[in-house]
Amino acid sequence: ILDSMRGRLELDGGHLNMAGFRAYEQKFVNAHRIIIVACGTSWHAGLVAEYLIEDLARIPVEVEYASEFRYRNPVISERDIVIAISQSGETADTLAALELAKSKGATIFGICNVVGSSIARATDAGAYTHAGPEIGVASTKAFTAQVTVLVLLAMSIGQRRGTLSETKVRELMAELHSIPAKVEKALKLDAEIQVIAETFKDVPNFLYLGRGYNFPVALEGALKLKEISYIHAEGYPAAEMKHGPIALIDENMPVVVIATRDSSYEKVVSNIQEVKARKGRIIAVVTEGDTTIPAMAEFVIEVPPTSEVLTPLVSVIPLQLLSYHIAVLRGCNVDQPRNLAKSVTV
Numbered sequence: 557i558l559d560s561m562r563g564r565l566e567l568d569g570g571h572l573n574m575a576g577f578r579a580y581e582q583k584f585v586n587a588h589r590i591i592i593v594a595c596g597t598s599w600h601a602g603l604v605a606e607y608l609i610e611d612l613a614r615i616p617v618e619v620e621y622a623s624e625f626r627y628r629n630p631v632i633s634e635r636d637i638v639i640a641i642s643q644s645g646e647t648a649d650t651l652a653a654l655e656l657a658k659s660k661g662a663t664i665f666g667i668c669n670v671v672g673s674s675i676a677r678a679t680d681a682g683a684y685t686h687a688g689p690e691i692g693v694a695s696t697k698a699f700t701a702q703v704t705v706l707v708l709l710a711m712s713i714g715q716r717r718g719t720l721s722e723t724k725v726r727e728l729m730a731e732l733h734s735i736p737a738k739v740e741k742a743l744k745l746d747a748e749i750q751v752i753a754e755t756f757k758d759v760p761n762f763l764y765l766g767r768g769y770n771f772p773v774a775l776e777g778a779l780k781l782k783e784i785s786y787i788h789a790e791g792y793p794a795a796e797m798k799h800g801p802i803a804l805i806d807e808n809m810p811v812v813v814i815a816t817r818d819s820s821y822e823k824v825v826s827n828i829q830e831v832k833a834r835k836g837r838i839i840a841v842v843t844e845g846d847t848t849i850p851a852m853a854e855f856v857i858e859v860p861p862t863s864e865v866l867t868p869l870v871s872v873i874p875l876q877l878l879s880y881h882i883a884v885l886r887g888c889n890v891d892q893p894r895n896l897a898k899s900v901t902v
């Protein structure tokens with residue numbers, strides 16, 4: 557992962573050095589909308605991109621499950637850009653969704669791991685993550701690599717559209733260069749996460765909550781747990797909790813809250829209070845040095861601080877480790893989970 561990320565961080569004179577992007581940069585600058593199509597973990601990376609592109613480049617973004625988009629009658633025009641994200645590059649739903657958009661005149665940009673894959677070949681342009689195929693079935697490094705490429709893409713479009721200042725670009729690039737070390741540090745949380753896994757390995761349900769950039773991370777944490785440990789898990793935007801899922805919370809419900817120090821921090825603190833008032837068992841992912849949330853949580857996982865827009869790259873790591881350890885303790889095959897295919901080609 558780290559090597560692949562280092563490979564993507566090259567900027568040419570302050571601009572993204574990505575041949576596939578260069579040829580289509582004017583289209584991106586003038587795009588009236590960006591539609592992202594993907595499945596599973598790649599869809600979650602797409603959801604992070606919605607926040608990134610709207611924040612940094614101010615282009616409206618829609619994120620669509622490819623498996624729905626392909627079967628409805630979406631409104632698409634030549635001024636739309638469709639970004640198809642896929643680890644394997646072979647997912648049938650994603651391929652069909654991009655072909656539908658292409659037939660209506662949209663420009664298709666692909667983000668795939670696998671060079672020469674079907675999706676990569678069907679796009680007009682794209683960026684390979686060069687993360688290599690996943691060793692196991694469940695996507696992990698693909699998410700990190702996809703989000704990294706999407707950060708670079710959002711920054712580059714923002715730079716050209718004038719929505720992102722040169723100072724901000726330099727700041728974000730410096731921070732992006734520090735991410736590999738921060739990911740390495742987060743991976744060292746392994747032993748303490750193993751203890752949390754021991755505590756919760758036999759529970760039937762989990763809830764994951766996050767806001768803003770950490771909302772897609774909550775979804776991804778829940779998906780990883782479902783995929784490899786077969787525990788039912790739901791990811792929700794923390795603010796949606798009161799609209800239904802709060803009914804599930806009692807002393808038996810572990811609630812993973814991704815609560816790093818960002819613009820929604822105070823609101824997440826009040827969500828944690830709501831969970832605590834209902835005796836939910838709180839596992840909080842916080843920024844190093846936080847003292848408020850640790851006083852409220854049963855378990856605390858500290859991750860290094862980073863810029864808000866880069867948070868998912870760091871905050872997803874402990875959730876992947878948690879799913880991994882729970883799955884191992886339950887005797888599940890983490891590389892080859894039951895019922896899952898490496899690429900879903902039907």
Ligand code: F1P
Pocket residue numbers: 595596597598641642643644645646647650693694695896897898899900
């Ligand atoms: C999409 C995906 C993966 C998931 C599993 C099934 O694949 O849903 O996210 O982990 O492997 O397929 P892709 O289009 O990203 O290859």
